[in-house]
Amino acid sequence: MTLSRKQKHSNNNLINNKMKNVNILNLLVILVMVFGFNQLNAQNPDARLVKTKIVNKSADAVWKVVRDLEAVAEHSSLIGSLTLEGGNQAGAIRVCYTPDKSGFFKENxxxxxxxxxxxxxxxxxxxxxxxxxxxxxxxxxGYNKSMIVWWSNFEAFMENPKMTKEQFIGFMDSSIEEWTSNMAAAAK
Structure with a gap:
């Protein structure tokens, strides 16, 4: 018994769809096994703010962009300039200034x-x-894919007349979304 061309095409589509589903399922199983269930265990499960970005580039290529502590201003419209003392290492001090220089934040x-x-x-x-x-x-x-994970914890929000806690969290969320998206795009 021979199959018609239409039946062969239908069978091939069915096999391709099943393979795609198996590949996706295998990837998910591997990710859960390697990284765990809680945001793939890449960050603290008690984090107040979490942002993840899947990137279709290798982890090494993405890390090359993320690790550059001086390039932050290139990836965020909220940072006009910065100073970095101590290089790319623990103990360094980074001060990021707003584009109009009216504000800043200092990081250790x-x-x-x-x-x-x-x-x-x-x-x-x-x-x-x-x-x-x-x-x-x-x-x-794996498979030339990586994930940028950013998470944040803080003890308390300090009430102030300029911003509510909800506004601050919204500001942080949109800022980190822009930052991670731009870093992902910059990876080569």
Whole structure:
């Protein structure tokens, strides 16, 4: 018994769709096994703010962009300029200025690890929060894919006349969305 051309095409489509589903399922199983369920365990499960971005580029290519602590102004419209003392390492101090120079925030780089493709920084001035620590990590997903993960924790929001807690979280969310999207696009 021979199949018609239409039946062969239909069978090929069915097989291709099943293979796609199997590949997606396999990727999800591998990701869960390697990274865990909670945001792939790439960040602290108690984080107050979390942003992830899947990138169709290798983790090494993305990390090359993310690790450049001086290039922040290139990836964020909210930062006009910055100073960095101490280079790309723990102990460095970065001060980011708004484009009109009317505001700034000062950060202490508290951890920097090229092997783990991650760094953490404490914002010590410039935000209405107490003990804010932000983290970046680039996770290798294989098959020339990676994920940028940014998360943040802070002890408390400090009430002030300029911004509510909800406005601050919205501001941070949109800022990090822009930042991670631009860094992903810059990776080569």
């Amino acid at each position: 780089i508290i951890a920097f690890d090229d092997d783990k493709r991650s760094y953490s920084y404490a914002i010590v001035e410039g935000t209405p929060t107490k003990n804010m620590i932000n983290n970046f990590k680039v996770v290798d997903l």
